[in-house]
Each structure stands twice: as C-alpha cells, then as structure tokens.
Amino acid sequence: MTLEQLIAQARTALDTAIATRRQEQDALVALRSDDNLTEDAVRDQVERRDAADAEVTRRQAALEELEKEQRREDEVTALAARTVPAATRAPAYDRVARVGAEERTYRPDTDRRGAMFQSDIIARALGTEGDIEARERLDRHMQEERVERGNQLRAAGTGAFAGLVVPQYLTDLYAPAAQANRPFADAIRHHDLPSQGMQVNISRVTTGSSVDNQSAENAAVAEQDMDDTNLAIPVQTAAGQQTLSRQAIERGAGVESVVLDDLFRRYNTNLDGKLLNQATTGLSAVATAVTYTDTDPSAVELYPKLIEGLAGVEAALLDMASGENIAVMHSRRWYWLQNAMASTWPLITQPGVVAQTLGANYAQAYGRGVRGMLPNGTPVIVDNNVATNLGTGTNEDEVYLVDRQECHLWEDPDAPMYIRAEQPKAASLGVLLVVYGYYAYTHARYPQARKISGTGLVTPTFA
Structure with missing residues (x-):
C-alpha cells in the first residue's frame, strides 16, 4: 500500500471516529435533558464520550504522523530534483532563484488567464499597430524562458493540446476530464x-465444531469435524x-x-x-x-x-x-x-x-x-x-x-x-x-x- 493510500485510509478512520464522538456527545446532551436522568447513566455516557474522544485523538495522531512522513518524502523528492542538471529539468516559476527585483513579462498576478500573452501572439501574427510592442514582450518572455528552463523550452502546443502553452503558470489552469x-x-x-502469483487464497471454515451439554458423566461429549473451503480470489490487471x-x-x-x-x-x-x-x-x-x-x-x-x-x-x-x-x-x-x-x-x-x-x-x-x-x-x-x-x-x-x-x-x-x-x-x-x-x-x-x-x-x- 502506498503512503497516499495509507493517508486516505487514516482520514476515513478519523472521519468515522469523529462521527462516533459526535454521536456520544449528542447522546450525552439528549440524556441530560431527560427528566428521568440518573447519575449513573450520565457517568456511563460521559465515559463513552471520553473513550470516543480518546479514539479521535489516537486517529488524529496517526494521520498527522503519516502526513508528516509524506511532507518529508516531498522534501526529499524536491531535494533530489535540485541535484538534476539544469538542462534536464524545468523548475516551476516560483521555484526559480533570481537576482534583483525584475518581474516576469507575463505573471499570474497581472495576466492570470493569459489574455495579454494571447493578445500579443495575435498582434504579432496579424502585424497590427501593436506589433512592435507585442514582439518585444514576446521576445523578452522567450529569453526569460531560455534562462530559466534550459532546453526544456516549450514554444506552443499542437493539435489537441493547443491550450497548453507557455507561460508555464498557465498550464496549471487546464481542466482535466472529471472522474468518479x-x-x-x-x-x-x-x-x-x-x-x-495471480491468485489470493483465503480459507473459510464452512463447517464448525460442536459444543453441547454432556448427557451424563463419562458419556461422550459433542464432536463435529471442522471443514473449510478455499476462497480463490483472482488477481486482475x-x-x-x-x-x-x-x-x-x-x-x-x-x-x-x-x-x-x-x-x-x-x-x-x-x-x-x-x-x-x-x-x-x-x-x-x-x-x-x-x-x-x-x-x-x-x-x-x-x-x-x-x-x-x-x-x-x-x-x-x-x-x-x-x-x-x-x-x-x-x-x-x-x-x-x-x-x-x-x-x-x-x-x-x-x-x-x-x-x-x-x-x-x-x-x-x-x-x-x-x-x-x-x-x-x-x-x-x-x-x-x-x-x-x-x-x-x-x-x-x-x-x-x-x-x-x-x-x-x-x-x-x-x-x-x-x-x-x-x-x-x-x-x-x-x-x-x-x-x-x-x-x-x-x-x-x-x-x-x-x-x-x-x-x-x-x-x-x-x-
């Protein structure tokens, strides 16, 4: 099982524990509003609520430990990526070290949807009055890409991927096909x-043993031979x-x-x-x-x-x-x-x-x-x-x-x-x-x- 699956399972277990704790707390509130309230009943319910509370704490700690481990794995992965030569990797826009305070030509804070970038492409292609300024911005942008992304430069998508173009931050806006x-x-x-193996086998007891009262002293006691059946589960691809x-x-x-x-x-x-x-x-x-x-x-x-x-x-x-x-x-x-x-x-x-x-x-x-x-x-x-x-x-x-x-x-x-x-x-x-x-x-x-x-x-x- 992967770490992501363990985290998902831990979250489900925590959700269940929280639901149980809510149930016990609501039951305690309902009990206290009962006219026939007894001290023993309240104490028992408080104990059940506290036990559910402890289970939430335990499940929360387990989830936090897994998430901490995941964060460390992410850090190690990021650290490993830094050792890859610059010519073979493409760092994200906000992960690139720069000298000075020069801003990118196209930025998510000023051109979030890429409207300026697209307008410049159209202006350059059609040779409109804004062609010179558009050309300058595009040339400056392409130079920024060459400096920051090495030979991983992406000029434009083709065919079915026409919307996946630089600037790089715009690729995060793609809309994936929704899935269940x-x-x-x-x-x-x-x-x-x-x-x-291509099969998982589980033994199921289909005939259990037997226990009954002894009919008399020294008389034979109940006996039933146990039997099991193999449950064969195919491994699928x-x-x-x-x-x-x-x-x-x-x-x-x-x-x-x-x-x-x-x-x-x-x-x-x-x-x-x-x-x-x-x-x-x-x-x-x-x-x-x-x-x-x-x-x-x-x-x-x-x-x-x-x-x-x-x-x-x-x-x-x-x-x-x-x-x-x-x-x-x-x-x-x-x-x-x-x-x-x-x-x-x-x-x-x-x-x-x-x-x-x-x-x-x-x-x-x-x-x-x-x-x-x-x-x-x-x-x-x-x-x-x-x-x-x-x-x-x-x-x-x-x-x-x-x-x-x-x-x-x-x-x-x-x-x-x-x-x-x-x-x-x-x-x-x-x-x-x-x-x-x-x-x-x-x-x-x-x-x-x-x-x-x-x-x-x-x-x-x-x-």
Missing part, C-alpha cells in the same frame, strides 16, 4: 498484494494507454504529465467501478437484495429498508462484525435524502443523534471520506461509480450496506505504474504511455453485504 475516482475503494480494508506525438511532448507544455494524470485517475475510477459493478464478484453481484418497490418513493419509506439491510449485515456476521458499517450510495440518492422533510421521528433514540433529528450532513467534498450519517449513525460514503441504469426502466440506482472491514482490497504498493516506450512508435514519431496495475478484491469472505434495490430507487425528483 475511488471513494469506496479508499473506505474499505486494504492489504498489500503478494509480490508473486487494469491498464490503459495513450500514444502522443513527439511534437506534442517536445513542443507542448506539460502535455505528458497531463495525459499521465488523466490515465492515473481513470485507473482509480476503473478499479472502484469494478469493486462495485463487476459481474459475479462486484458488490452489486454478491450483495443480498432488500427490495424497495414503490411508485411514489420517499426517504421516509426508504429508511426502514436501510435498517433492514443493516440488520441483515449484522445477522450474517454475528460475532465477526466489526461494528464499522457504512452505507454506499450515488450522490443523487444522498442529496435526495437531504431534500426530504419529515414530521415523525424514530421511536428509539440513536447514539449521537439529537432527538427529532434525522441524520446529519458533514458538508465534506466528494471523495473526501464520510459525507454524513444516517439517522441511526451509520456513516455514508458517496460514490458516483454506483450504477444509475439498473432495473427494468434502466433508471434505478442501489444503496449498499456493508461492514467495511469485510470488504477486502489487495493492491500493489507501487500501483499504478507506467511505461514510457519510444521504440514501438519511433517510425511515426510517437511515444506510447501505458499505465497498469494489479489488484484483487472480495466482498464474499462472509455473505454479509446487503443492497437496497427496486423501483423505489428510480431517478429521484426534488420537491
């Missing part, structure tokens, strides 16, 4: 993929490629890094999508369905189905349940739940949920861990890799309820990796970029997952 990325994959249990022209790489600005960034993000999106939707082994395929059929669906009617699903998760796991249940849903379902209004409340108060409050939204951005909690305190992960074309009308989504510790993902600590190959495309002046990685997963160590599905989960309407 990997919210679910970051929330579940991670393992390092073994260094060899995810890969993508892109061929770039040498012109785009050598005369465009940052083209190669932009393409690699897109490939890496699509790699993450593909992995997360397979965890949810892959035939036979994906979460949708292995989860036991809890059907919600309704021609006029409402959040109030959906909620009991969610509780039924959670009850099924616990019934399947029994003493193997970690208690770290999560609900996974599409963003359209999460906002539909927030849109709902209610005049009734659960009969039994829940830890961390103030009386007459149905759940909570933590206002987290997409892909940043727990987004909020259901009325019973279950954390919600919003993932737009959840399919929205299910059912007979191809307009339904699903809500998944799982113990996140029983959703297992093995990843190569170095994944995704990439290959930069020039020879295969040399005759056509092309450079082949390939991104790939190995992974394995299972949600079936125990048949615990539940999914809410049916006509009650058609495209939501907001009113």
